[in-house]
Amino acid sequence: MTENQVIQETELKQKDLMNKFIHVIENHELSHSYLFNGEEGVGKLSLALFITMRMFCKNVTDDSMPCGKCDECRRIATQQHPDVVIIKPEGLSIKVDQIRYLKSEFSKSGLEGNKKFFIIQDAEKMTTGAANSLLKFIEEPGANIVSFLLTTNRNLILPTIISRTQVVDLESLSEDTFNKELEKVGVAPSQFKLLGKLTNRISTVKEWQEEDWIKNSTSVVGHWFDYLTKRDGDAFVIIQSNLMPLMTDNNKKQSLINMLLSIFEDVLNAKYIGNDDFCFPKQAANIKLLASQLSESQLVQIIETILNCNSKMAVNVSFQNILEATTLRILKILE
């Protein structure tokens, strides 16, 4: 990230916490260790970098923001500051050697009394050895060290660590903010509603966009639904030919199930709420048609059938089999 991106992202995603921390810093009340807990993409890293910039900045602005221009701000944002170290998993975990490295860097760097900040990303991935090693480190008396542990799941952090940190929960992005982020990565507004149901990670959306996955998969699901509306067996046929080639990882499979659910939730909406704010706006005509044809019990059965896919996935039934069986079952319910 650049220094301006850090400031902008923090302001956009976590303005309340940003202001709170500015206040804390002005009152010299910054704690020695924080645990930032929140979903992927809510701005944990940018908030930690922002606070660090605010502490090191040589030209704090009149409204108490880091300037975003000085050498300190720049080196922190670009992760090149000698007194600011960021640790992230190497492979699947954060290993004890990485924490030892952090300790040795901090013990040899700088003059006595220099403040030192470190940030641990995906802190839940610390091995027990790493966590124990860290524990001694954050407890070291008199050290001028501030640490930020970032996690998407505080339940996976050792209680001994939690008890020595101040836990800060970062709220999910508001719908507005998330949509703005979607727009930035080129998602069409007509797909905002659906994507909001599939993921809260902008990084995932970015990957999908690069492969054109959203466009392709929503198009096939749309066709699948159109065939179902016509009670046409091609709904079964396109699973192997058109849908399976798009199912290249588990996350996509899970998202596909959620797409199938979303389109039938659209039918429910059309039937009971009567708005046309659909996840699949291109299918609006058929959504309304099915809404008028199906009874409540038929709709409930269909949704239950789709929900069942999750438990079948959990026991490793082949995904193609799951989708085909589900489609046959829905065709039967529609008869």
Ligand SMILES: [Zn+2]
């Ligand atoms: Zn600065």
